[in-house]
Amino acid sequence: MLFHVRMDVHIPTDLDPDVRAEIVAREKGYSQDLQRSGKWPHIWRIVGEYSNFSIFDVTDNDELHEILSGLPLFPYMDIAVTPLATHPSDIAAG
Ligand SMILES: O=C(O)C[C@H]1C=CC(=O)O1
Numbered sequence: 001m002l003f004h005v006r007m008d009v010h011i012p013t014d015l016d017p018d019v020r021a022e023i024v025a026r027e028k029g030y031s032q033d034l035q036r037s038g039k040w041p042h043i044w045r046i047v048g049e050y051s052n053f054s055i056f057d058v059t060d061n062d063e064l065h066e067i068l069s070g071l072p073l074f075p076y077m078d079i080a081v082t083p084l085a086t087h088p089s090d091i092a093a094g
Contacts, residue, residue: 002057002084003064009050011076026072034067055084 011020034040042055058064068079086093 001060001064002055004082004084005054005056005064005068006046006080007052007054007071007073008078009073009076010078011050011073023072023076030070030072039063039067 011023031040031043035043039056039058040054041057042053044053045051046053056064056067058067064081068074068081071077
């Protein structure tokens, strides 16, 4: 199942810089492992915002929830999920 996900990051400005750097580094590793596995095939920075648009390719809602709630930055994110279905005019879908 494909999902479009928007993540908006709001790290408190008073968070200790070392803690912030450690969380962001863990987030990068977590994200890149999932990209390599094929479960997170696209990630794009939204210009001018500390936000991204991502596509996830997962088995079901529960797997997506597990992945998103495991993000090291999850406590500092607003997340919007949109499930995607095949468009009847998509020539790639046949
Ligand atoms: O920077 C972001 O958009 C937030 C988050 C998502 C992946 C990652 O490495 O950081």
